[in-house]
Amino acid sequence: MIEVENLAKSYGPRSAIHGLTFQVNKGEVVGFLGPNGAGKTTTMNILCCILPASSGTARVCGFDIFEQSYEIRKRIGYLPETPPLYQDMVVSNYLTFVAGLRGVPKKQIAAAVDRVLEQCHIQDVHERIIGRLSKGYQQRIGLAQAMIHDPEILILDEPTIGLDPIQIIEIRKLIQELGKAHTILLSSHILPEVTQICQRVIIINEGSIAAMDTLQGLNASLRHSNRLELRVRNAGNGIVERLQALDSVSAVHPDGPNRFFIESNANTPVQDDVARLVLEHGWGIEELKPLAMSLEDIFLKLTTEEKLVTPS
Ligand SMILES: Nc1ncnc2c1ncn2[C@@H]1O[C@H](COP(=O)(O)OP(=O)(O)OP(=O)(O)O)[C@@H](O)[C@H]1O
Numbered sequence: 114m115i116e117v118e119n120l121a122k123s124y125g126p127r128s129a130i131h132g133l134t135f136q137v138n139k140g141e142v143v144g145f146l147g148p149n150g151a152g153k154t155t156t157m158n159i160l161c162c163i164l165p166a167s168s169g170t171a172r173v174c175g176f177d178i179f180e181q182s183y184e185i186r187k188r189i190g191y192l193p194e195t196p197p198l199y200q201d202m203v204v205s206n207y208l209t210f211v212a213g214l215r216g217v218p219k220k221q222i223a224a225a226v227d228r229v230l231e232q233c234h235i236q237d238v239h240e241r242i243i244g245r246l247s248k249g250y251q252q253r254i255g256l257a258q259a260m261i262h263d264p265e266i267l268i269l270d271e272p273t274i275g276l277d278p279i280q281i282i283e284i285r286k287l288i289q290e291l292g293k294a295h296t297i298l299l300s301s302h303i304l305p306e307v308t309q310i311c312q313r314v315i316i317i318n319e320g321s322i323a324a325m326d327t328l329q330g331l332n333a334s335l336r337h338s339n340r341l342e343l344r345v346r347n348a349g350n351g352i353v354e355r356l357q358a359l360d361s362v363s364a365v366h367p368d369g370p371n372r373f374f375i376e377s378n379a380n381t382p383v384q385d386d387v388a389r390l391v392l393e394h395g396w397g398i399e400e401l402k403p404l405a406m407s408l409e410d411i412f413l414k415l416t417t418e419e420k421l422v423t424p425s
Pocket residue numbers: 124127128129147148149150151152153154155156
């Protein structure tokens with residue numbers, strides 16, 4: 114549905130993205146993650162034919178972004194980070210206006226407005242002035258304008274940014290609903306949000322792709338760094354030093370007197386060494402289990418040098 118190959122964009126001498134290659138398949142909800150300035154908005158703007166790429170190719174629904182941008186615009190709905198709303202307009206008038214801009218045939222405009230009012234749960238405010246509505250409602254109107262021409266693909270740039278926690282939950286729920294019938298590429302800084310909404314993640318860092326997989330796949334591919342949680346009954350003096358002295362252990366992070374997070378870069382099962390050490394010293398094993406990496410851990414690992422061990 115979206116095929117990107119070797120895409121690059123420079124702003125003057127500054128390279129924003131380079132060598133981007135990825136695909137989004139029909140029906141997928143894909144999270145586009147990256148730190149500030151990674152190139153997410155640039156990529157989304159190129160896919161929506163708002164910004165020309167410097168080189169590379171991208172096809173959306175089989176159409177080329179350079180040659181067939183009109184066809185792509187018909188099939189793509191875009192919610193930019195700041196929704197393009199006219200604050201002084203009444204909701205339904207605004208959506209009628211946008212429908213005209215998007216080329217919805219005149220006779221179908223009223224039905225299209227009714228459809229998006231219903232899909233985005235904003236029927237109750239259709240006669241209100243946009244600027245007087247809450248940010249959560251304004252975001253839904255932003256989604257409604259993106260969907261007015263019934264596109265197959267939705268591209269959403271930070272759709273929950275600036276919303277309060279209740280509004281965030283509502284918008285996430287709405288995106289999950291929309292994901293049943295649309296292909297969605299969504300950028301976000303909120304990692305649990307991506308975990309909840311998306312089936313697959315593309316992590317971008319400094320303009321190129323750092324990782325691309327399902328959450329389970331990312332976890333498995335980063336498994337060369339084993340992480341364990343160890344809980345003992347009676348930790349003796351020097352337990353941290355002794356654990357650290359094991360060949361297979363690269364770092365030990367205590368969390369209270371009897372709980373430790375252990376990292377290992379070795380491929381050997383570090384559990385055996387740890388268990389042996391604990392038994393030899395009579396510290397008593399309460400729990401010894403491998404830890405899955407959270408998306409936050411994966412993100413930090415791929416986008417920074419920071420080493421992190423947290424329970425998940
Ligand atoms: N119009 C522009 N002129 C010059 N440089 C730009 C322009 N737009 C973006 N950039 C630069 O390109 C790089 C990528 O920016 P982009 O906005 O695509 O990143 P982003 O991942 O969306 O960041 P954020 O999460 O902060 O929105 C950044 O270094 C940014 O400063």
